[in-house]
Amino acid sequence: MKENKTKPDIRFKGFTDDWEQRKLGEIVGIYDGVHQTPKYQDSGIMFLSVENISTLQSTKYISEEDFKRDYKVYPQENDILMTRIGDVGTTNVMTDNTLKAYYVSLALLKYKNTNPYFLSNAMQSNYVQKGLANRTLKTAVPMKINKDEIGKVDVILTAAVEEQSKIGSYFKNLDNLITLHQRECNQLKELKKTMLKKMFPRDGSNIPEVRFAGFTDDWEQRKLGDVTQIIMGQSPDGSTYSETPKDYILVQGNSDIKDGWVEPRLWTTQMTKKADVGDLIMSVRAPAGSMGKTAYNVVIGRGVAAIKGNEFIFQSLIKKDIEGFWKKITTGSTFESLNSNDIKNSNLLVPVNEEQIKIGQYFSQLDNLITLHQRELEILKNLKKTCLKRMFI
Structure with a gap:
């Protein structure tokens, strides 16, 4: 990227003004998660860490008492969470006000006047990612970026609220499509694991739990x-x-x-x-x-x-x-x-008749469905990469 570049390659119709450079700390409040490992329990307030950034869902919980004690500031709808330990710079936007706690491996960014979906994706641009990388402590194990360093990173953005909104909505819809295909792909993979268990005999048995109609013979070893x-x-x-x-x-x-x-x-x-x-x-x-x-x-x-x-x-x-x-x-x-x-x-263990063919065909069709969703997912992810390069500076 040229240092004097002030406009992205692709823009929505009607927007021509130069974008401006700002420090992240000027446009968001930046907060830390708890540093100590919490006392987990089976229910309560959901506890998020770096591995939960893609879904903002977790199976770990803390008590309401611990939450009230440790979190004076906590994630709310339209806030941004960013990974800062191990993986540095991956972001996601909170979509509701359900109470959630978060670990030190995440930074909480509370936007001021900036569209959160616009900013979250602007932070995935090469320009901001390079700025984060330059301030990351790579000698630390795992590598991390200190909270105060995040606010010093430059971001180039449009001051036009409507342009931010259009760009933010575009990427929000694209991310929703990516999430949909990822979820369907994961569900199909789980279905396949389940059917592999049910359509092949379990240990100690010579017949499967689920069979096609008309097949009753024992399988042979x-x-x-x-x-x-x-x-x-x-x-x-x-x-x-x-x-x-x-x-x-x-x-x-x-x-x-x-x-x-x-x-x-x-x-x-x-x-x-x-x-x-x-x-x-x-x-x-x-x-x-x-x-x-x-x-x-x-x-x-x-x-x-x-x-x-x-x-x-x-x-x-x-x-x-x-x-x-x-x-x-x-x-x-x-x-x-x-x-x-x-x-x-x-x-x-194998069936000695055409049951073998039918089982193979079933799983082949299931594999084809999985491959289809994986390809769609790859296309969408590549589209997003291209758009991040051309719709941001």
Whole structure:
């Protein structure tokens, strides 16, 4: 950003005046949370800390007596909370007057004449984030910004109340959309965890709790190596690796898998062991047991194995991972790993008819819904990043 820039790139129609530079301390009152760890209880006044900034909801509570003793100033509707220990500079706006307590890891910003949604997002701009970073004690563990330093940070804003209101409303609506998709995505993920428990047999049983109509037969135990082909990876010569597209996509571990699919990150010109389109990819090193699929023909390194299995097998292995099965059989004291025999000899309960296909289809559709919401969420988050750059200075 040029130092003499006084107007954002994008504005609502009708606004042309220069924006002005102010200190945060001139436009908000800044307050501290309690420094001592409170005495928690099951109900009472909700207690917020840095990890609660995205939702402003918590499962921790303190008594009304402690609240009255420790909080002469407390969050109210349209106030801003900002993280200041560990994570520095993330903000959120209070939406109601329900009493809430807050820890020292959060700073309370009480706005004076500034639209809170405008200011909260202005504080996410690169300009303000850089100012906060410059005053953050990075040598502290965890890093933090002192309360008095927050007020010294510069922010550039419009003095026009109507322009602040329009910008604030735009970002409030965008944040609500992001929250909606995040909530739906989280709910679908929780649904999947629940159905993995109910549609696969529990320990000691050979039939699941929930089944498709028409299926009553017991499931049968098989070893994974007997029902599918498993190929352990072999890393190419490191000198052949490239971050620009070459002959083959290289998969080395969990870092090459995003949202359950291989995502090209590295390439190689050397073919060692390979996996084909549609194969299942298992990480065999930390975190051992995490699963993905590949939509590419790939070279697999030592950190992964390729499994030629169907959708049912894929979901079965995901269930094992969620339940911590693989962690129980990993080897290595400092670097956990799974060997070929560990994987091949692992037991699976499987239906021996088309129930297997129906279960696979159900979870595939559920995964597609999750992916859809994740993509929408990513689009909205990227839109917000772009708007923060172009609608603020």
